[in-house]
Amino acid sequence: MEILIVLGLPLLGAALLALFGARRFAAELNAGMSLATLIAASSLVVRVIRYGPMLFGHEQFFVDPFNVFLVALTAFVGFTTALFSRPYMRIEEHHGRLNPRRLRLYHSMYQLFIFAMLLALLTNNMGLLWVAMEAATLSTVLLVSLYRTRASLEAAWKYFILCGVGIAQALFGTILLYFAAEKTLGREGMTALLWTHLNAVKGQLEPRVLGLAFVFLLVGYGTKVGLAPLHNWLPDAHAEGPTPVSAVLSGLLLNVALYAVIRCKVLVEGSIGHLLPGRMLMTFGLLSAVLGAFFIWRQRDIKRLFGYSSIEHMGIITFAFGLGGPVANFAALLHMTVHSLTKSAIFFTAGHASQTAGTQQMDGIRGLVGISPPIGWGLMLGSLAILGMPPFGVFASEFLILTTAMREHPWTTPFLLIALAVAFAGIFSRVQPMVFGESDAPPLPHSPALLPVFVHLAMVLTLGVYMPAALAEWYRAAARLIG
Amino acid sequence: MHTSQLIAEVLRVLAAGLLLISFAMLSGRRTQQLITLFAWQGGLLFVSTCLVAYSSGLTEMYYSAALTLLLKVIALPWILNRLIKRLGAQWDSEQLVNVPTTMLVGLVLVIFAFGLAQPISSMATTITRHTLGIALAVILLAFLMMITRRKAVTQVIGFLAMENGLFLAATSATYGMPMVIELGIALDLLVGVFILGIFFFQIREQFDSLDLHNLESLKED
Numbered sequence: 001m002e003i004l005i006v007l008g009l010p011l012l013g014a015a016l017l018a019l020f021g022a023r024r025f026a027a028e029l030n031a032g033m034s035l036a037t038l039i040a041a042s043s044l045v046v047r048v049i050r051y052g053p054m055l056f057g058h059e060q061f062f063v064d065p066f067n068v069f070l071v072a073l074t075a076f077v078g079f080t081t082a083l084f085s086r087p088y089m090r091i092e093e094h095h096g097r098l099n100p101r102r103l104r105l106y107h108s109m110y111q112l113f114i115f116a117m118l119l120a121l122l123t124n125n126m127g128l129l130w131v132a133m134e135a136a137t138l139s140t141v142l143l144v145s146l147y148r149t150r151a152s153l154e155a156a157w158k159y160f161i162l163c164g165v166g167i168a169q170a171l172f173g174t175i176l177l178y179f180a181a182e183k184t185l186g187r188e189g190m191t192a193l194l195w196t197h198l199n200a201v202k203g204q205l206e207p208r209v210l211g212l213a214f215v216f217l218l219v220g221y222g223t224k225v226g227l228a229p230l231h232n233w234l235p236d237a238h239a240e241g242p243t244p245v246s247a248v249l250s251g252l253l254l255n256v257a258l259y260a261v262i263r264c265k266v267l268v269e270g271s272i273g274h275l276l277p278g279r280m281l282m283t284f285g286l287l288s289a290v291l292g293a294f295f296i297w298r299q300r301d302i303k304r305l306f307g308y309s310s311i312e313h314m315g316i317i318t319f320a321f322g323l324g325g326p327v328a329n330f331a332a333l334l335h336m337t338v339h340s341l342t343k344s345a346i347f348f349t350a351g352h353a354s355q356t357a358g359t360q361q362m363d364g365i366r367g368l369v370g371i372s373p374p375i376g377w378g379l380m381l382g383s384l385a386i387l388g389m390p391p392f393g394v395f396a397s398e399f400l401i402l403t404t405a406m407r408e409h410p411w412t413t414p415f416l417l418i419a420l421a422v423a424f425a426g427i428f429s430r431v432q433p434m435v436f437g438e439s440d441a442p443p444l445p446h447s448p449a450l451l452p453v454f455v456h457l458a459m460v461l462t463l464g465v466y467m468p469a470a471l472a473e474w475y476r477a478a479a480r481l482i483g
Numbered sequence: 484m485h486t487s488q489l490i491a492e493v494l495r496v497l498a499a500g501l502l503l504i505s506f507a508m509l510s511g512r513r514t515q516q517l518i519t520l521f522a523w524q525g526g527l528l529f530v531s532t533c534l535v536a537y538s539s540g541l542t543e544m545y546y547s548a549a550l551t552l553l554l555k556v557i558a559l560p561w562i563l564n565r566l567i568k569r570l571g572a573q574w575d576s577e578q579l580v581n582v583p584t585t586m587l588v589g590l591v592l593v594i595f596a597f598g599l600a601q602p603i604s605s606m607a608t609t610i611t612r613h614t615l616g617i618a619l620a621v622i623l624l625a626f627l628m629m630i631t632r633r634k635a636v637t638q639v640i641g642f643l644a645m646e647n648g649l650f651l652a653a654t655s656a657t658y659g660m661p662m663v664i665e666l667g668i669a670l671d672l673l674v675g676v677f678i679l680g681i682f683f684f685q686i687r688e689q690f691d692s693l694d695l696h697n698l699e700s701l702k703e704d
Contacts, residue, residue: 127664134671141678150689154698156682161638164675165626168645171668172622172652179607179656190661209603 002044003056003063003122006071009037010078010118013111021104027086030107034075034082037114041075044068049470055124059194062124065477070259071121073337077251077344078114080452084348085110085244087446091355092242094445097147106146106242112139113248117256126193129260130167130174133224136253137163144241155236162233163224170220170260176213177267180205195263202270214268214277217261218284224257226311227318228288235295238307239360243351246303250310251344255336258314262321266482274324281322286415288315293419296426301360302350305430306343309386312423313339316416320401321482323408329479331400338393338460339386345456346382349375352448353434356441362430367439376435378453383431385460387424393463490538491610497531498614501651502593505624508644509589509631510582514572517640518563524647525555531611535654538610543662544654551650554669559643559676566680567636572693577634585631589624596620603656611655618655621648635686635693639679646672 013033020026045068048054053064063071089106092098098106116139120132137160145156174193181192184201191197198205219230226234238246265277292312299305317339320332352375357365369376385392398420405412463471504524511517529552536544579585596619604615625645629638646668653660660668687693 125664127660128667131664131667131671134668134675138671138674138678142681145682145685148685148689153682153686153689157635157686157695157698160675160679160682161629161642164642165629165645168622168642168649171649172619175649175653175656175660176603178653178660179603182657183606187658190663193661193664206606209606212599212603 001056002040002047003061005040006037006044006075007115007118007122009033009040010111010115013037014108014115017104017107017111021107022100026103026107027082027089030110031079031082031086033111034079034114037118038075038079041071041118045072049474055196059191059196060125060128061122062196063122064481065474066262066481067121067259069333069337069474069478070255071118073340074114074117074121074252074256077248077340080456081244081247081251081344081348082110084247084351084449084452085242087449088243088348088351088355090446091444091448095355102146105142109139109143110244110248113143113253117252120256121259124194124196126174126177126195126198126263129263130171133170133221133257133260134167136256137167137224140237140241140245140249140253143245144237146242146245147240149240151236152240155233155240159233159237162230166220166223166230168220169216169223173213173216173218173220173264176209176216177264180209180213180271195267198267199270202267205267205271207272210268210271211276214264214272214280217264218277218280221257221260221264222284225254225261225314225318226288227284227314228291228311231288231292231311234311235299235304235307238310239301239303243303243347243354246307246351247344247347250307250347251340254310254314255340258317258321258336261318262482265321269483278322278324281318282409282412283322285315285317285319285322286412286419288312289319289419290315290415293423293426296423299430300362302354302362302365302430302434303347303360305362305427306346306350306386309423309427310339310343312419313343313386316398316401316419319412319416320404323401323404324483325404325408326476326479327400328404329482330475331397331404333475333478334393334463335397335401338397338463341456341460342382342385342392342394345453345460346379346386348450348453349378349382352444352450353379356444357439358441362434365434367437367441368435370437370439371441371443372448374450374453375448378450378457379431380435381457382453383427385457387427388420391461391464392457393460396464487538487610490534494531494534494611495613497527497534498611498617498651498655500527501621501647502617502624505621505644505648506586506589508640509585509624509628510579512577512579514567514634514636514640515564517637518560518567521563521640521643521647522556522560524644525551525560528647528650529556531651532654532659535609535611535658539658541658544659546662547654547659547665550665550669554673555643555647558673562676562680563636563640566683570683570687570693572636577632577637580631585627589627592623592627593620596623607656609655609658614655615652618648618652621645621651624648633695635683635695638695639676643672643676
């Protein structure tokens, strides 16, 4: 029942906002619906903690430790981003970049996007997972092109075509998976695509078919994770779309796509063993981390800069999942959480910073601390957090990943260290002059909502110094599940 | 026994037809012509799905055949035709570079697809199992078409042709995915084309043309 409410609320929100999205109170309605979704998701979490994993609706939906924490995270960041978007979009409207009709589209699609992601997370059906991932792409295409500028149209087109082609590969992978499963589970009762059933019989699935299926699934969903060399859409879509969209793309969509990859990996590993899927994830992950880090150096646009940083971090997480084992999985899950919180916080401040300066070009953004201390310090602290400075949570997860890599695959450590160092130097040298220095830019017409930024950063800090026992137990359960 | 052999034979011919259409699309110059080819591809898919439904006796296959007819033979070509008419792009033709090379690459892709599908189709028990290689080839050829073309509409037709290949793969390997999933996929496809329709107008409004050469200013820097 809770599952239905969690899914129903954003869908209802999308319908309501399609009707009233152009009114003055649309932003408040958007935030209100997101808050309701968050409350429903929290009650789902409480239920799962109390009664354990559950199935629902002819086993089509399920909740286990792995997806419940992502559901909570998605609902939470969805809510804080809606809070941030309220003043942000008002300022954009004030600057004349948007009109009420486009705001209606924005608000309605925002809710639809949250719905698609929650559906992808909660469904037990690998086919429905695909449908939901595609729906998540479709609902954001028009958001990326919301400003109708040349660059934003180009970014949206690239996003649509690349992710469309990618997701078509994933569909082929899903078909192969179904083909293998149908032999064991049969066509009757439609259980052959249900993850829980597949997981129960994964040892009997035909290894050759599953191996091939995994290649397609990894390439397909990997495109949406932004893994190099399939990452081309990511920086453009992040830079050209409105900032709240960049925040949810980076903070949530990438996680959900990676979640799909990992679900598939669990099945495939049961059939063909750890070696091939693990190595593939490690290779793609390392490549993304290193390439992402080096591309950071060449950026001039603040949102592209952090887009490449997302590629780097998704690479690190994918690599950690590739390592496998309880510690690396634990670290990967933790990193997913802290990256999502930190990166969305950074996008919030970066959005307001470029609104203040009137440009996204980093050369034009100067002296943020002088104009608005919260924006300046938010950007500085967020950057330090994402760069893995202790005592932030990113440090803890990266440290765990590095030490595990050192123990199990020593040859990978230099690559990881290079990626981290290059990203550190690249980002820090850009952020420092933006935050400090002189500027005479006027303050913003509406006061920015920076509470979400500091709430996110406080959570990341807390995860770095002290992890609540319940949360740690939760991560451990999820890590065991992934194997 | 005799009829089922006949059906299997007809199915192979139909699949070969699909592959031929894919090659024709690769060299098709005019947008209108490509849409017609796409509709024909959908028609062949419809007939072959009906035949598979008849020979396997699965009623849900008839539904998915009907879905194919509605969506890929009637709705999508109609939407696309209306779209290019309103955009005034129906007589557009595009310069193709190096058709012979493209064809050769296409041939290599077909061989690759057959090699890749061979071990899997030998495991399948469906009447259509031999067409899995063709399905994969159709997917790859559509992909090639998307890479080599520079017009927005053409790329979308390539994208849709790829979905045809996927559909063929699903029917040939497994007699189709469960109905719920197929409906979901069809819905996504339809919504996708609608969004693209909106998108075309936005692109043309900004660039006065649907040529994707205009969309190359965001570079890696």
